[in-house]
Amino acid sequence: xxxxxxxxxxxxxxxxxxxxxxxxxxxxxxxxxxxxxxxxxxxxxxxxxxxxxxxxxxxxxxxxxxxxxxxxxxxxxxxxxxxxxxxxxxxxxxxxxxxxxxxxxxxxxxxxxxxxxxxxxxxxxxxxxxxxxxxxxxxxxxxxxxxxxxxxxxxxxxxxxxxxxxxxxxxxxxxxxxxxxxxxxxxxxxxxxxxxxxxxxxxxxxxxxxxxxxxxxxxxxxxxxxxxxxxxxxxxxxxxxxxxxxxxxxxxxxxxxxxxxxxxxxxxxxxxxxxxxxxxxxxxxxxxxxxxxxxxxxxxxxxxxxxxxxxxxxxxxxxxxxxxxxxxxxxxxxxxxxxxxxxxxxxxxxxxxxxxxxxxxxxxxxxxxxxxxxxxxxxxxxxxxxxxxxxxxxxxxxxxxxxxxxxxxxxxxxxxxxxxxxxxxxxxxxxxxxxxxxxxxxxxxxxxxxxxxxxxxxxxxxxxxxxxxxxxxxxxxxxxxxxxxxxxxxxxxxx
Numbered sequence: 001x002x003x004x005x006x007x008x009x010x011x012x013x014x015x016x017x018x019x020x021x022x023x024x025x026x027x028x029x030x031x032x033x034x035x036x037x038x039x040x041x042x043x044x045x046x047x048x049x050x051x052x053x054x055x056x057x058x059x060x061x062x063x064x065x066x067x068x069x070x071x072x073x074x075x076x077x078x079x080x081x082x083x084x085x086x087x088x089x090x091x092x093x094x095x096x097x098x099x100x101x102x103x104x105x106x107x108x109x110x111x112x113x114x115x116x117x118x119x120x121x122x123x124x125x126x127x128x129x130x131x132x133x134x135x136x137x138x139x140x141x142x143x144x145x146x147x148x149x150x151x152x153x154x155x156x157x158x159x160x161x162x163x164x165x166x167x168x169x170x171x172x173x174x175x176x177x178x179x180x181x182x183x184x185x186x187x188x189x190x191x192x193x194x195x196x197x198x199x200x201x202x203x204x205x206x207x208x209x210x211x212x213x214x215x216x217x218x219x220x221x222x223x224x225x226x227x228x229x230x231x232x233x234x235x236x237x238x239x240x241x242x243x244x245x246x247x248x249x250x251x252x253x254x255x256x257x258x259x260x261x262x263x264x265x266x267x268x269x270x271x272x273x274x275x276x277x278x279x280x281x282x283x284x285x286x287x288x289x290x291x292x293x294x295x296x297x298x299x300x301x302x303x304x305x306x307x308x309x310x311x312x313x314x315x316x317x318x319x320x321x322x323x324x325x326x327x328x329x330x331x332x333x334x335x336x337x338x339x340x341x342x343x344x345x346x347x348x349x350x351x352x353x354x355x356x357x358x359x360x361x362x363x364x365x366x367x368x369x370x371x372x373x374x375x376x377x378x379x380x381x382x383x384x385x386x387x388x389x390x391x392x393x394x395x396x397x398x399x400x401x402x403x404x405x406x407x408x409x410x411x412x413x414x415x416x417x418x419x420x421x422x423x424x425x426x427x428x429x430x431x432x433x434x435x436x437x438x439x440x441x442x443x444x445x446x447x448x449x450x451x452x453x454x455x456x457x458x459x460x461x462x463x464x465x466x467x468x469x470x471x472x473x474x475x476x477x478x479x480x481x482x483x484x485x486x487x488x489x490x491x492x493x494x495x
């Protein structure tokens with residue numbers, strides 16, 4: 001049987017179980033059960049509408065910033081939600097804030113053969129690390145390209161940077177895929193306190209920031225402060241959040257005793273609390289007393305203190321505003337977003353809702369330089385490309401310094417513009433290769449794309465996000481070169 005239609009043992013047994021359960025439970029067969037894993041769902045077919053404005057309008061701005069860039073049919077889909085563009089955007093945002101309500105068959109189909117994305121930590125050790133990193137990167141690319149849950153995918157990338165884990169360190173090679181699924185993807189639009197706790201007890205994070213070796217088995221043994229420091233500096237209060245070195249030391253004491261199985265035949269990758277390795281004395285964290293004898297509950301006390309600290313609200317609001325608005329968000333907007341975070345008890349949806357409806361967000365259209373990952377994915381989405389997310393695309397990301405899960409330090413990939421300006425040549429090379437059909441595993445139908453969008457002018461308006469200006473006119477001698485020039489243009493580089 002060829003690779004194209006090969007079923008894994010897990011897929012076969014899962015499909016069989018679903019079929020039997022359907023028959024026994026209702027006596028009827030669900031037609032969706034007969035859609036086999038190699039059967040591609042239908043692609044969206046329109047409506048194909050482009051902006052008729054000379055500037056980036058609210059619909060295009062929302063699609064630029066809240067997704068990885070519009071596909072050819074996306075503008076029309078939002079345009080038809082309401083007669084008023086602002087109301088259409090509001091309805092689009094409400095849809096995107098609840099991704100669990102959005103069917104996503106094409107993205108699910110695209111990642112169907114990446115078995116490691118669904119495996120438990122223990123089973124991941126059966127894979128070679130290179131295979132795991134390739135599948136995790138491929139899945140990340142494919143979901144960003146194909147998913148209809150775009151705001152969710154954007155937030156997955158935000159939290160992946162915020163809780164950065166370099167997949168090359170120790171057992172992170174095997175544990176990061178489970179962290180991506182159970183920590184980041186599970187909580188990306190949920191409650192921050194839940195996300196923080198999931199990260200703190202993630203096997204991958206316990207490995208990456210050395211929490212697994214944080215113990216105090218005797219009076220002369222000093223706790224490992226690595227995770228405690230990053231918890232305060234990066235994950236919660238921020239570097240200027242008002243904590244002291246004493247707070248770092250006390251938090252490190254609170255978090256002693258947690259470890260990850262690494263040598264056992266069974267349960268490898270399992271997180272456990274070892275009471276005899278825990279400092280069970282009294283502590284004081286950020287001015288709050290934590291009584292002696294708390295044991296494993298010391299972790300929850302610490303996380304509750306830092307998750308609901310005012311500095312955490314402001315730190316996260318600043319980072320979200322930098323991601324969605326610009327490098328230097330105004331204080332009033334940051335304050336309003338921080339207040340929404342606090343008032344909602346750390347609900348990420350409510351925090352984003354306030355940010356997205358702010359005047360600063362609406363006034364920031366076309367002002368942000370795309371980071372390399374966004375640029376690559378936006379080019380694929382804009383052209384309606386079919387892709388397998390394979391080696392050539394991943395090598396472009398590696399060359400541009402933005403390969404997912406490969407940033408070596410805990411602060412994650414930066415939102416600052418300057419480090420990414422050195423990638424322009426690679427972006428131009430990518431644009432030419434995509435337009436010219438020289439990306440193995442990736443293809444576009446340029447003639448059909450132009451036809452769907454009306455004509456060459458419609459294609460230009462789609463790529464630019466507005467009606468073309470005289471300065472936008474290109475003449476590369478043929479449609480392929482014209483497409484490449486538009487994809488490499490300063491306008492397409494921004495969002």
